[in-house]
Amino acid sequence: MxxxxxxxxxxxxxxxxxxxxxxxxxxxxxxxxxxxxDRQKVHVTGIFLGHGNAVDVLGPLCDDTCHLxxxxxxxxxxxxxxxxxxxxxARKSAIFARAVERLxxxxxxxxxxxxxxxxxxxxxxxxxxxxxARTACLWHWHGPLQRSSxxxxxxxxxxxxxxxxxxxxxRFVAGTLPDEIQHxxxxxxxxxxxxxxxxxxxxxxxxxxxxLDSETLLIGLFGAIAPxxxxxxxxxxxxHIAEQCPVARCAIVGGENELSRQRYDYTGRxxxxxxxxxxxxxxxxxxxxxxAPLYMSDCDLICMPTIPIGEDSGEGFGLVMIEAxxxxxxxxxxxxxxxxxxxxxxxxxxxxxxxxxxxxADAIQRLIRDAALRRRIASAGQERASKEFDVSRMAQQxxxxxxxxxxxxxxxxxxxxxxx
Numbered sequence: 001m002x003x004x005x006x007x008x009x010x011x012x013x014x015x016x017x018x019x020x021x022x023x024x025x026x027x028x029x030x031x032x033x034x035x036x037x038d039r040q041k042v043h044v045t046g047i048f049l050g051h052g053n054a055v056d057v058l059g060p061l062c063d064d065t066c067h068l069x070x071x072x073x074x075x076x077x078x079x080x081x082x083x084x085x086x087x088x089x090a091r092k093s094a095i096f097a098r099a100v101e102r103l104x105x106x107x108x109x110x111x112x113x114x115x116x117x118x119x120x121x122x123x124x125x126x127x128x129x130x131x132x133a134r135t136a137c138l139w140h141w142h143g144p145l146q147r148s149s150x151x152x153x154x155x156x157x158x159x160x161x162x163x164x165x166x167x168x169x170x171r172f173v174a175g176t177l178p179d180e181i182q183h184x185x186x187x188x189x190x191x192x193x194x195x196x197x198x199x200x201x202x203x204x205x206x207x208x209x210x211x212l213d214s215e216t217l218l219i220g221l222f223g224a225i226a227p228x229x230x231x232x233x234x235x236x237x238x239x240h241i242a243e244q245c246p247v248a249r250c251a252i253v254g255g256e257n258e259l260s261r262q263r264y265d266y267t268g269r270x271x272x273x274x275x276x277x278x279x280x281x282x283x284x285x286x287x288x289x290x291x292a293p294l295y296m297s298d299c300d301l302i303c304m305p306t307i308p309i310g311e312d313s314g315e316g317f318g319l320v321m322i323e324a325x326x327x328x329x330x331x332x333x334x335x336x337x338x339x340x341x342x343x344x345x346x347x348x349x350x351x352x353x354x355x356x357x358x359x360x361a362d363a364i365q366r367l368i369r370d371a372a373l374r375r376r377i378a379s380a381g382q383e384r385a386s387k388e389f390d391v392s393r394m395a396q397q398x399x400x401x402x403x404x405x406x407x408x409x410x411x412x413x414x415x416x417x418x419x420x
Contacts, residue, residue, distance in 0.1 A: 012041065015047050016115075023191065029319070032391045034061035034062065046066070049068050049073055070095050088207030107130065113135070114409075126162075131161075131162060137164050138165050138405050139166045146312055166181065169187075170341055171336045172336075189342075189388070192391055197296075202300065215247065219364060220242070221252050221295065225267050226266065230307045232273065234309065236272050240365075242279060248282070251284045252283070253287075254287075255267070293326070300330075301364065302324040303333075303360065307354040313336060318338060325382055328382045329378055334351070339351060344384075346377075355406075
């Protein structure tokens with residue numbers, strides 16, 4: 001059946017497999033997607049393994065929900081326990097097996113046409129269950145594949161034999177996948193609600209929260225507190241800025257997940273670093289703020305200084321970059337990973353090398369000194385985000401990919417029946 005014929009005959013019944021513990025970028029992605037899919041074309045069933053914040057956020061956005069009640073698979077380890085301890089492995093393996101069994105039954109009873117999955121190793125749960133139920137399986141890959149990690153062998157098997165198609169959030173991410181599976185991959189850039197963000201800015205709210213007046217230059221870093229986000233280099237750059245621009249203040253908006261805080265306490269480390277550099281009154285740790293993109297326009301500029309760590313060679317995409325551009329704020333990002341696919345240097349943003357606090361500080365100072373340049377870059381960035389990275393465009397591409405997955409699986413099943 002052709003795509004047109006299928007669209008006219010019925011909705012695609014899509015399942016969205018959700019662990020229940022998803023946070024930050026992946027949860028935001030799913031939230032944006034669920035709000036933008038055309039429900040005359042796609043009926044979405046949210047399938048949850050366990051209970052967590054993601055259930056409360058994403059459940060109401062689905063057309064219907066199914067709770068497998070297996071417990072969350074993620075994170076793969078718990079505070080005080082290593083990932084590969086026998087007790088932990090046994091518990092997670094039991095959750096994995098129950099999830100496959102119950103998901104297989106759900107795919108059949110709910111008549112799911114295509115299952116969409118985002119978090120590894122949830123991909124494997126989805127892939128095995130879809131093979132058993134003869135359902136199309138769309139793997140969404142949100143970061144670069146790390147070839148030397150322990151996940152690579154089962155992941156490679158899954159890419160080859162379990163995934164019907166692989167949606168990659170950038171050309172950079174797609175380029176890290178093996179050559180032999182490139183025919184399965186499709187690049188679909190992330191999207192955000194660009195118009196909503198632009199029109200619903202809570203002007204003055206962030207500055208009031210931070211105790212800053214309208215004359216203070218405010219430089220922001222939004223996102224989860226984690227090493228790959230480049231907070232350390234942002235703080236060192238702030239020390240350079242403090243010497244040149246006494247009226248500037250820097251704010252880190254975002255928090256650290258509980259498991260990371262208990263194990264590593266990056267928040268505490270970065271706060272101590274700021275104090276050591278004499279930034280007690282210049283660097284503000286604002287913590288997590290709900291609906292953070294709606295506060296971005298209080299910033300004169302926003303930095304996304306992500307860095308490569310080992311084989312994780314850069315940001316898979318960077319939603320903060322698009323959110324800031326949508327809010328009409330100039331963006332400085334590092335040139336590793338996906339940002340060069342979004343930012344034309346000097347036109348709609350600024351790119352700097354990763355791990356280089358001095359170059360980051362120079363770029364910040366350039367924009368601080370030149371208000372006209374800030375306005376030009378902000379305007380061009382907002383236009384680029386609206387035209388190319390709106391969530392409606394992303395949703396349409398996903399809808400077409402759902403149909404491609406379903407058609408491929410239907411043709412494969414027909415060929416198998418014919419052969420038998």
